[in-house]
Amino acid sequence: YYHNNTIIYLNGAFVKAAEATTDFYSQSLHYGYAVFEGIRSYQTASGETKIFKATEHYDRLRNSATALNMPYNWDTDELIEATYEVLSRNNLRNAYIRPVVYAPANMSFNPNTESYLLIAAWEMGLFLGEKLLRVMTSSFQRPNPKGFRIEAKASGHYVNSILASQEAKAKGFDEALLTDMNGYVAEGPGANVFYEKNGKLYTPATGNILPGITRATVIEICTELNIPVEERLFTTDELKQADAVFFCGTAAEVIGWQSLDDTVFPAKWENTLGRRIQLAYKNRVTEAVKGELID
Ligand code: PMP
Numbered sequence: 001y002y003h004n005n006t007i008i009y010l011n012g013a014f015v016k017a018a019e020a021t022t023d024f025y026s027q028s029l030h031y032g033y034a035v036f037e038g039i040r041s042y043q044t045a046s047g048e049t050k051i052f053k054a055t056e057h058y059d060r061l062r063n064s065a066t067a068l069n070m071p072y073n074w075d076t077d078e079l080i081e082a083t084y085e086v087l088s089r090n091n092l093r094n095a096y097i098r099p100v101v102y103a104p105a106n107m108s109f110n111p112n113t114e115s116y117l118l119i120a121a122w123e124m125g126l127f128l129g130e131k132l133l134r135v136m137t138s139s140f141q142r143p144n145p146k147g148f149r150i151e152a153k154a155s156g157h158y159v160n161s162i163l164a165s166q167e168a169k170a171k172g173f174d175e176a177l178l179t180d181m182n183g184y185v186a187e188g189p190g191a192n193v194f195y196e197k198n199g200k201l202y203t204p205a206t207g208n209i210l211p212g213i214t215r216a217t218v219i220e221i222c223t224e225l226n227i228p229v230e231e232r233l234f235t236t237d238e239l240k241q242a243d244a245v246f247f248c249g250t251a252a253e254v255i256g257w258q259s260l261d262d263t264v265f266p267a268k269w270e271n272t273l274g275r276r277i278q279l280a281y282k283n284r285v286t287e288a289v290k291g292e293l294i295d
Helices: 027-031 054-067 076-089 155-170 213-225 273-285
Strands: 007-010 013-016 034-036 039-043 049-051 095-102 116-123 133-137 175-179 185-187 192-197 200-203 229-231 244-249 253-260
Touching (some): 007 076, 013 076, 049 076, 054 095, 054 213, 076 116, 185 192, 192 273, 200 213, 213 273, 244 273
Parallel strands (some): 133 175, 133 253
Antiparallel strands (some): 007 116, 034 095, 095 116, 175 185, 192 200, 192 244, 244 253
16 A cells, blocks of 8 residues: 555645554544545546546545544545645556544543544556456344444444455455345445346435445436436345346446355346446546547
């Protein structure tokens, strides 16, 4: 993720990651009390590097911080500018960008009067996702929305993601699928899910999931391409009747599934709505026009 000369943005200054310091008594380190974002930049068709949906991501960062009662005094445009500066100082074009808002030294559960903010970035190329995923229904459920601010991208929630992902990989699968506290399909450890059945797409309604920015983009693409899409709750049994399934997220982009547990999905990925959306998504992030996909 970083080398000796990597620059991060830390509390208003551009500093070397290898020399930056943080507080060992931070409430974030001890209790997982922090919020973050996962953003991508792409080298677009015109050659210019652009951060995809930067405003949406920094607005969500603010909402996540607010949901956790963390002071947040940054302006979205200011942070976008700082992010472009991080990219340029590190010579990055296709990158993954990780802003984190975290707490100062505080060993109590009391609120803080300030927050810290860092922005790191590293190289991450456009991923064509040709290999379909073998997914396992996790034995871990997503955090109960009555116990967590599930709509916030909070660091502590990711202990659940790590457990689910590690369990799936230890059992020989590529990724996990988690249900909510009522047993309905929720999401992957770091991605939202859509399934296709008889020419229509379905995705879990919000409430028990992270409202993904890629999920919203997929819904926008469906509107553009006249693909019907419905947001509603469904079970894993229903999901196993699907013609095809895909995950979507900033890091994962749009990636098809081969199977869930023992069930192999019948449609050929090349012929699915997911594949059409995958191509449209790549065109969108790279600002290429249809038929000029760059990879
Ligand atoms: N669900 C979870 C739990 C995630 O961590 C992510 C990644 N941020 C997503 C869904 C997808 O969200 P986005 O499309 O905004 O990256």
